[in-house]
Amino acid sequence: MGGTKILAAAINSKEGIIARVKMPTPAHAKPGVLIKALAGVVNETIAEAGLKVSNIKAVALGIPGSLNPYTGRVGLAPNLGLKNFFIKDQLEKLVNIPVLIENDVNLGALGVKEFGVGKNKKNILVVFVGTGIGGALIFDGKIYRGSSFAAGEIGHIVVDKNGFKCGCGNYGCFETVASRLAIVRNIHSDIKAKKKTIITKITGKNKPIKSKALAAAVKANDKVVVKRISDACDVIGTTLASLTNLLNVDEVVVGGGLIEALGQFMTPKIRASFKDNILAETAKAAKLVQSKLGDDAALYGGIVLTEEFLGIKV
Numbered sequence: 338m339g340g341t342k343i344l345a346a347a348i349n350s351k352e353g354i355i356a357r358v359k360m361p362t363p364a365h366a367k368p369g370v371l372i373k374a375l376a377g378v379v380n381e382t383i384a385e386a387g388l389k390v391s392n393i394k395a396v397a398l399g400i401p402g403s404l405n406p407y408t409g410r411v412g413l414a415p416n417l418g419l420k421n422f423f424i425k426d427q428l429e430k431l432v433n434i435p436v437l438i439e440n441d442v443n444l445g446a447l448g449v450k451e452f453g454v455g456k457n458k459k460n461i462l463v464v465f466v467g468t469g470i471g472g473a474l475i476f477d478g479k480i481y482r483g484s485s486f487a488a489g490e491i492g493h494i495v496v497d498k499n500g501f502k503c504g505c506g507n508y509g510c511f512e513t514v515a516s517r518l519a520i521v522r523n524i525h526s527d528i529k530a531k532k533k534t535i536i537t538k539i540t541g542k543n544k545p546i547k548s549k550a551l552a553a554a555v556k557a558n559d560k561v562v563v564k565r566i567s568d569a570c571d572v573i574g575t576t577l578a579s580l581t582n583l584l585n586v587d588e589v590v591v592g593g594g595l596i597e598a599l600g601q602f603m604t605p606k607i608r609a610s611f612k613d614n615i616l617a618e619t620a621k622a623a624k625l626v627q628s629k630l631g632d633d634a635a636l637y638g639g640i641v642l643t644e645e646f647l648g649i650k651v
């Protein structure tokens with residue numbers, strides 16, 4: 338469940354995705370409305386797959402925010418307007434299936450680990466670059482949730498303390514420098530400074546600049562866009578190298594909306610600056626690769642979460 342869309346699938350490890358359902362997230366909805374929408378998506382997905390409620394082992398729900406997967410309570414999910422909300426209990430009442438919750442980036446990382454480029458790897462750092470920047474850590478094959486279930490907040494590592502203010506209140510967080518929103522903000526300042534770019538032609542005047550438009554501008558070798566994205570890649574690479582020097586993982590996985598749209602351009606650039614900044618001994622173990630699962634990573638992660646919490650094979 339994201340701030341703009343809910344993506345659901347009936348899935349198991351043998352057959353993969355059996356059916357999928359996608360719907361927009363109700364905008365500015367009260368928690369009760371959100372829960373009803375979720376229950377609707379669950380029932381629709383079961384029907385679409387030609388299954389019965391009794392065939393379903395669990396509903397695994399990814400949420401963009403802080404939460405406790407053991408109590409089923411969402412601490413804060415700003416994009417959904419949820420705060421201190423026991424979403425697991427509420428949804429279970431409506432669907433009559435065990436509900437499991439996990440942070441969306443962690444859930445995606447679990448999918449990457451079992452079904453994607455992280456297969457057979459032991460220690461993985463996963464980074465999703467999109468509107469913001471999310472991270473997750475896998476140590477010894479298990480997700481590392483941290484002491485208060487808040488580990489992996491790579492987007493809020495301060496990389497430029499004289500930089501722009503972040504949504505978290507700090508200045509110069511990684512995501513204020515290298516996320517899609519940061520890149521777009523920088524492009525807008527270039528437009529204001531009358532630098533030549535075709536980006537406004539691609540999107541239309543005063544329209545939001547999305548990943549696809551950025552990809553089209555890069556393809557046309559637009560100097561402003563190429564420069565701003567290249568600068569972001571440099572910061573992403575150096576930040577991932579620093580973290581890899583600390584963690585000595587065997588794989589760094591990059592993914593997310595921006596990388597999906599621009600991976601061919603971005604991943605080699607990120608890898609180059611990663612290699613420039615990583616210690617020789619750490620570099621022996623660590624490979625930087627791009628996720629191939631896209632949004633499906635979190636869907637596959639649902640299998641892994643269910644197996645972990647219910648102790649069953651799915």
Ligand SMILES: [Zn+2]
Nearest residue numbers: 493503505510
């Ligand atoms: Zn921040």
